[in-house]
Amino acid sequence: MLDWSMSTPNSGPGTGPPLSASEERTWAMVSHIGVLVAAWFAMGFLCPLAIWLLFRSRSEFVRRHAVESLNFQISLLIYSAIAFVLVLITFGLGVLIIVPLIVIGAVAALVVLIMATMAASSGNEYRYPLTIRMVH
Template sequence: MLDWTMSTPLSGSEERTWAMVAHIGVLIAAWLAMGFLCPLIIWLVFRDRSDFVRRHAVESLNFQISLLIYSALAAVLIFITFGLGVLIVVPLVVIGAIAALVVIILATVAASGGNDYSYPLTIRFIR
């Protein structure tokens, strides 16, 4: 019989799967500007069961929080410049969105291979 208690360590395959979900799962929640929810839930559920999953979930969570902050700063820039900031912000947002997608895919590939990954330009809120 399988033991699904919170203290049961994860197998290597389960670790890689949940680490990958911590990264790629943000694409689903990102449509509602809540990309941080997926890694947050994975971190809360698996942080004591697997150090590997914890590291990936924390890395993804920090990246998503950083993206949220950068987006808020872009909105403030547009507001303070009475809309003129759009000329700067929109191209940066497009480039940033493409770059974010690329690094999320790279992190997912690293997790599937059992390797660690560090997102660029990430503020480390959670360790």
């Protein structure tokens, strides 16, 4: 159990010593590939959000990767909501177009997710395509 009475103003989530280069690459990778675990619960954005909240002040590299992954996941949610609305508006006929687009989009999302994870592993930056950048 945590003793909050002993905490300092700079303690809590997101604070602590800077991360080592190895830790930075590991957490940056997790911000991308961890989405696959969270996606099983239709909450793919939770993993990069948690990593961003926990490590944003400890590592600029991890912050950038987590924000990029978070923005991509939010963009996917927005695109999915638009697809759902289009299906409703067309009384289900939009399914003929939307389903193939969802399959193609899912494969493309998996490919860019793997590319982002590999970039993080190498210590490089990655920018997801077709991403609405709302979180900075």
